Amino acid sequence: MLRDAEALDSAYDVVVAGAGTGGCVVAGRLAEAGLAVLLVEAGPPDTADPAIADAGAWVGLLGGPNDWGYAYAPAPAVGGRTIAIPRGRVLGGSSSINAMLWNRGHPSDYDGWAAAGATGWDFAAVLPYFRRAEDWEHGETLLRGAGGPLRIETPSEPHPVAVALLAAAAERGHPVLDDANGPDNTGAALANLNKRGNRRWSVVDGYIRPLSANPDLTVLTGATVLDLLVSGGACTGLRLALAGRVVAVRARHEVVLASGAIGTPALLMRSGIGDPAELARLGIPVRHALPGIGRNLQDHPLLMGINFSARAPLGPVRDNGGGAQLNWRSRADAHAPDLHAFVVQGSHAGPEIAATADLSGPVFGVSPGLMGSRSVGSLRLESAEPDGAVTIQPNFLAESADRAALAGAIDTILDLASTAAFRDLGAVPLTPARRLGRAEAKTFVARACSTFFHTCGTCAMGTGPAAVVDPVLNLHGLQDLRVADASVIPVIPTGNTQAAVVMIAERAADLIREAAR
Known part of the structure; x- marks a missing residue:
């Protein structure tokens, strides 16, 4: 170098x-x-x-010295928050x-x-x-x-939360896929990860x-x-x-x-x-x-997050801290899945949501987001100097269809709590703790909205x-x-x-x- x-x-x-x-x-x-x-x-x-080489340590890298430190500008639709x-x-x-x-x-x-x-x-x-x-x-x-530069693996010993998502999805009628990058990505699957064993690739x-x-x-x-x-x-x-x-x-x-x-x-x-x-x-x-x-x-809005308590500790973090995902359609006439959720081997919430419940102890998340988002934003230069300020505005939730799809995703994730797989974990919803009315769901979406970093x-x-x-x-x-x-x-x-x-x-x-x- x-x-x-x-x-x-x-x-x-x-x-x-x-x-x-x-x-x-x-x-x-x-x-x-x-x-x-x-x-x-x-x-x-x-x-x-x-920590860069450690597949399970990536969350600790965010906001650190190897991160540019950008943030999306505040907007009324997300409660005036900046989003990193x-x-x-x-x-x-x-x-x-x-x-x-x-x-x-x-x-x-x-x-x-x-x-x-x-x-x-x-x-x-x-x-x-x-x-x-x-x-x-x-x-x-x-x-x-096969044989290309980027190693791609699925979890060899999936975390209990990842296993539970696959079983719960099947119980709710979603397909369970052999490959998340197959001919159709509708359904639940183990995550494809750029790693070799426990090492980032x-x-x-x-x-x-x-x-x-x-x-x-x-x-x-x-x-x-x-x-x-x-x-x-x-x-x-x-x-x-x-x-x-x-x-x-x-x-x-x-x-x-x-x-x-x-x-x-x-x-x-x-x-x-x-x-x-x-x-x-x-x-x-x-x-x-x-x-x-x-x-x-453009970017994908993500809800941080829908969290569940578990009956007992679920063990140490494996893989990238997740390991399984679910894709589904917000509308029957959608040509492809527009909603996506992934498991988190721990709590997953921003400060606004975390303040509404006790997320200590054995807790896991299933965080949904909108992969078919319609809102479009822009980037505005604020300085002619190198590395000068920029205003980055994704206009998250500006489109009513985006808000409606994410509100519906909350119910889809909460439905998992009634499955045998989630009951075996002793899963009890924490955030939100129950089904929400229309106005409550709108508020939850605005307060929980974050980004997939896409x-x-x-x-x-x-x-x-x-x-x-x-x-x-x-x-x-x-x-x-x-x-x-x-x-x-x-x-x-x-x-x-x-x-x-x-x-x-x-x-x-x-x-x-x-x-x-």
Whole structure:
């Protein structure tokens, strides 16, 4: 890992800004193919904190020194609360601090991308990239890959709460699936996790560490990207702050932005690329007008949380502290599951909900969220300075359909308490302690609403006037600049976004290799 500006070359074939999920995948694949790549990360190496490698320790990483510390802005629909959005500021990005869940969502999600203008990103087209990334514990199938960089396992000895969810779901008439990423994700399943035994298996483990001796890959940590170098209608490189110096690094072929759904639009706007009115507000000269940057922000709202007391202690934390999930439809006519819940091997509640009950002792959670959310928000730059403030507003619960779906999810989870599997645990509802009336449910949803940390969509892919990148991930109207992170997602998938970002980056690497020939 280079730290000294004097050790940098003046130019590389490809320069990647951001060593998170997308950036590590792109950089690893391109270096593997013989292109000289510089991968730039603001945070430290992922070895800085031993807890990063511990699959069961991720919750303790949130809000710590390897987290950017972002938060969603207050809004009346969530009771005027700010909602934290953990994002990894470390090599591997959020892949190094997240819950390790590998959920593609429903296959129809990607057909929806194609219909929204991301031509060529239907499920049949993206499936090979999902499979290429995977080292699925049960081996290769038509839908799953084996031998890829990312190890994916299910719990070998599921926690009692995870076992109970599967049994309770079956008793309530939900299918129990062999694979959460099978042909249809409707039903209950053991979680797919990016881990090997008790060790996290991040994109660094899969794509970067195996290339530690490859001279074509240079990984630079502790470097802040100040802005993009733009000349003659093309992006030619980056300006970096490194060890008290400002350093310019040029790209012989192209620059790839992979700083995430918050960092990438902010960097573009600070470089004079974005909505001219927004840039003028901050006194930033317009280099390239692209009004869609920062718009179309999407995330999945999560309820923290529905908690149950248990008859006796349930044992130590296993896996990622969860281990099983349930997907179902809020409406019979929904084409795919739009609601999702996961188990928590302990209490799961924000301060507003935790204050309403005693959550000490043997307690577990089953937390539902809306994977088919319709509310759309935006990101607003508040400072032209590097790492300056941004206002991030997801507009959670702005749509009445979202509020109704989450209110209905409360009853679905409380229904589990009447099953034999939950009775065997001695499960008694704590938050809420009983079924809620309509007004009570509305209040509970507003007070419990949090996030799955799935921020995406702020540089959406497509062909219309609001699109930021085209279907081969090039920034519209500016040459030699590509984006490969969650910001390009046009419509949020009904699953955890990590798998989708890996798929996007795998495909980006192919597109860049083809262009560099």
